[in-house]
Amino acid sequence: MQNLLNRQVLLRNRPKGEPKAADFELAESPLPVPGDGEILCRTIYLSLDPYMRGRMNEGRSYTGGMNPALGSVMIGGTVSEVMESNNPAFPRGAFVLGFNGWQAYAVSSGAGLRKLDPKTAPLSTALGVLGMPGLTAYVGLLDIGRPKPGETVVVSAASGAVGSLVGQIAKLKGCRAVGVAGSPEKCAWVVKEAGFDACVNYKSEPLRPALQKACPSGIDVYFDNVGGDVLAAALTLINQNARIPLCGLISQYNATELPPGPNLAPILVNRALIKGFIVSDHMDRLADFLRDMSPWYREGKLTHREDVVVGLEQAPQALIGLLRGRNFGKLVVKVGEDPTLKSC
Amino acid sequence: MQNLLNRQVLLRNRPKGEPKAADFELAESPLPVPGDGEILCRTIYLSLDPYMRGRMNEGRSYTGGMNPALGSVMIGGTVSEVMESNNPAFPRGAFVLGFNGWQAYAVSSGAGLRKLDPKTAPLSTALGVLGMPGLTAYVGLLDIGRPKPGETVVVSAASGAVGSLVGQIAKLKGCRAVGVAGSPEKCAWVVKEAGFDACVNYKSEPLRPALQKACPSGIDVYFDNVGGDVLAAALTLINQNARIPLCGLISQYNATELPPGPNLAPILVNRALIKGFIVSDHMDRLADFLRDMSPWYREGKLTHREDVVVGLEQAPQALIGLLRGRNFGKLVVKVGEDPTLKSC
Numbered sequence: 021m022q023n024l025l026n027r028q029v030l031l032r033n034r035p036k037g038e039p040k041a042a043d044f045e046l047a048e049s050p051l052p053v054p055g056d057g058e059i060l061c062r063t064i065y066l067s068l069d070p071y072m073r074g075r076m077n078e079g080r081s082y083t084g085g086m087n088p089a090l091g092s093v094m095i096g097g098t099v100s101e102v103m104e105s106n107n108p109a110f111p112r113g114a115f116v117l118g119f120n121g122w123q124a125y126a127v128s129s130g131a132g133l134r135k136l137d138p139k140t141a142p143l144s145t146a147l148g149v150l151g152m153p154g155l156t157a158y159v160g161l162l163d164i165g166r167p168k169p170g171e172t173v174v175v176s177a178a179s180g181a182v183g184s185l186v187g188q189i190a191k192l193k194g195c196r197a198v199g200v201a202g203s204p205e206k207c208a209w210v211v212k213e214a215g216f217d218a219c220v221n222y223k224s225e226p227l228r229p230a231l232q233k234a235c236p237s238g239i240d241v242y243f244d245n246v247g248g249d250v251l252a253a254a255l256t257l258i259n260q261n262a263r264i265p266l267c268g269l270i271s272q273y274n275a276t277e278l279p280p281g282p283n284l285a286p287i288l289v290n291r292a293l294i295k296g297f298i299v300s301d302h303m304d305r306l307a308d309f310l311r312d313m314s315p316w317y318r319e320g321k322l323t324h325r326e327d328v329v330v331g332l333e334q335a336p337q338a339l340i341g342l343l344r345g346r347n348f349g350k351l352v353v354k355v356g357e358d359p360t361l362k363s364c
Numbered sequence: 365m366q367n368l369l370n371r372q373v374l375l376r377n378r379p380k381g382e383p384k385a386a387d388f389e390l391a392e393s394p395l396p397v398p399g400d401g402e403i404l405c406r407t408i409y410l411s412l413d414p415y416m417r418g419r420m421n422e423g424r425s426y427t428g429g430m431n432p433a434l435g436s437v438m439i440g441g442t443v444s445e446v447m448e449s450n451n452p453a454f455p456r457g458a459f460v461l462g463f464n465g466w467q468a469y470a471v472s473s474g475a476g477l478r479k480l481d482p483k484t485a486p487l488s489t490a491l492g493v494l495g496m497p498g499l500t501a502y503v504g505l506l507d508i509g510r511p512k513p514g515e516t517v518v519v520s521a522a523s524g525a526v527g528s529l530v531g532q533i534a535k536l537k538g539c540r541a542v543g544v545a546g547s548p549e550k551c552a553w554v555v556k557e558a559g560f561d562a563c564v565n566y567k568s569e570p571l572r573p574a575l576q577k578a579c580p581s582g583i584d585v586y587f588d589n590v591g592g593d594v595l596a597a598a599l600t601l602i603n604q605n606a607r608i609p610l611c612g613l614i615s616q617y618n619a620t621e622l623p624p625g626p627n628l629a630p631i632l633v634n635r636a637l638i639k640g641f642i643v644s645d646h647m648d649r650l651a652d653f654l655r656d657m658s659p660w661y662r663e664g665k666l667t668h669r670e671d672v673v674v675g676l677e678q679a680p681q682a683l684i685g686l687l688r689g690r691n692f693g694k695l696v697v698k699v700g701e702d703p704t705l706k707s708c
Contacts (some may be wrong), residue, residue, distance in 0.1 A: 082633035242638060249374040266632050278625030284591060288610050289426035296632040 027332055028093050034078055038071075038343065039115045039272040041075070044094070044336040052095040052127040059110050059116065061100035061126045063355040066332070067147035068339050068347075069181075070245075072096060073273040079096035083300050094122035094335075097152060099136065099143045100102045101359065106224035110135065115360070121313075122335055124355055131162045138360035141317060148350035149317060150310065153181035156267060156299040156308045161243055162193075163188050163252030163302070164265035164295045171240035174231070176250045178219055179325070182267060185241045188322055189214045195241075198234045200227075200250050202345050228253040238262075243281035252282035262292040274343055325349030325356045365407065371676055373466035373579075379420055382618040382687065387420070388438070388680040394469040403454045405462065406497040407699040411675070412424050412683050412691075413525075414589075416440065427644050438466035438679075441496060442479065445486045454479065461490045461706070466679055482704035485661060491695035492660060493668040494654070497525035500611060500643040502628035502653045505530050505587055506537075507646070508609035508639045509664045513538030515584035515601075518575070520548040522563055523550035523669070525694035526611060529558045529642055530587045532666055533577045542578045543568050544571075544594050546689050553692070558667045570595040582606075590615045618687055621667035667695030673704035 025048045025115075046074055054060045074081065075095055081087050088095055097211045098120040105112045107130045120126035136146050140304040148154065160182075167173050173190035177183040178199025179301040189198035199210040201221035207219035218234035220227065231239075231253055238259040244251050247269030258264070287294060316322050327349040329338040342351050349354065369392045375388040403594040418425065419439055425431050432439055444466040451474045459480040464470035472497045477491075480490050492498065504526075511517050517534035522529040524542025531541035543563035551563035562578035563564045564571065575597055583605040588595050592615030602608070608631075616623055626693065631638060660666050671693040673682040679697045686695050 112681060251628075266628060269629055269632055272627070274628065278627040278629055280626070281624050281628045283616070283622040284595075284610060284625045284638070284640075285613055285616065285622055288613055289642075291642055293639045293647060294628070294631060295639040295641075296628075296635045296637075297634075298635055301635060 060104040065099040066353040067097040068351040157185035157301040160265035165241040173241040173245040177245035266296040371468040404448040409443040410697040411441040501529035503646040504609040509585040517585040518585040521589035
């Protein structure tokens, strides 16, 4: 493998507002060599997620550490194949879920890696329905939203990786599931494929009346991924003791000044709850999540849609599009060949 | 008592924006006569509270029922003396806490009344430190705010009936207590008399830097009575896992259009919680409240300040002033003579 080069996407500039292609730099470097106890990973899939925008800023990330320095590799979750191994826990040919970032190869000690069995589910699902977005939906809806059968659960970004699962888990729990999404195609998929009861297109119809019509009994759980106008409209329709898991505020991630938020009077009069959460605080629920979601997935109870972009060099534009609401389903970058797909 | 007249304050108009004197009507009517099982109550103290503004609007109140009709007596908590009794549970001469509204006399079946013992505490305290505002502070801080020793608790309207107790209970629980109030006199009282660690005057200094200086370790609990700029400033200083009991939004009760609220990004990144609550949902905590607060009061651990307005006819202007932040302490109207004060 001596002649191979690594390809990486580096953070070149901290974006002001919306990231631009010039904020990223595609670089080549010699292939890293695994030392004692280390493995060489070849990236197959790279996950692109909205949180990455915040990690491009100066300062501390909300998960604790400092954001990556300028010039370092963009961070991100990955599915990789082990190409060389000096670590018996991860033999050559194994597939691993890790956090190797925007690069074609990486060396790892194995810390924080999880082995994947391609026989139980396609490798890419470890970045979506059976991965971090799935756990986000599961924890946010069940632990914070605490939906009861018969209640109405509304979720924004309903065709996205997290939102599409929130509604489907809500249905499995006996709730009415209503999505909000940004195109007729997305709304049609949310209802017909993902099985939501209704989906409102926030771009084509006045949001509040459409949401009110879709929620004749009001809103008991509003799972928010976007903030802004959708959150404001949903707040006006909440029921007493409503719960609002605050998962994301993608509508303002590119904002240079934080816009005002919704009026909180409905929270007061309805004794409602807003709770921000970060999935990385809830890894204690990973085993429960996999125990519940894996059979649901295998039994066909969970529809998921992947939006696969091919080639590491496409990752910057794909992230820019994600922040604009352009993707449809879980956004992953296919960085390298997936050998498990050959056998299909 | 046949020659006596009842005096009442009626709701004449539903206010648009700030209530005006002309929205109230002072009326006289014959003294009501208690029937079988009923008692005649003479109002001694009437409580004035911010929630009353909402009850003047059209529609449903947030506690469930319809708001009072035009022409009906303004609602409110009262301490009364029983003048005539056909109900052995409430003999003549007893003192009772009830909800008789803005009037000098009322007939009651006794339902919902609680007998008061003037030997244990002055009668007016049943409307303040040992009454609904006290229970509000107790439940909101302890059950929703859940302060831990060493944490920083910030409360707005800190010289008010609820706010002054929130800070004092926080101190009793080992926390740093920081108030926000609207005059140098109020801030001085909050620190010197009520024993808070600090108090910021939101009218005389830039709020956020002053609050930041008063909270060198950030904010763990922000008990909000006001909303608006104070809530927005507090949100920028919250710590991870902060709790925000949302008790009131007095800054906007007179608003004809709901203003935008604070940006919620700090809630997301800090995994914080906002929870609206209404004290009437928490009457199951009344016994605990009285068990804890009565001895604290008797032992002099709770400072409380009453802002006593004399005369039922002063109630409208007093409520208008309350909504403007003019009162200082628990606002009560002395409607009639308090016979228990004579013996002092």
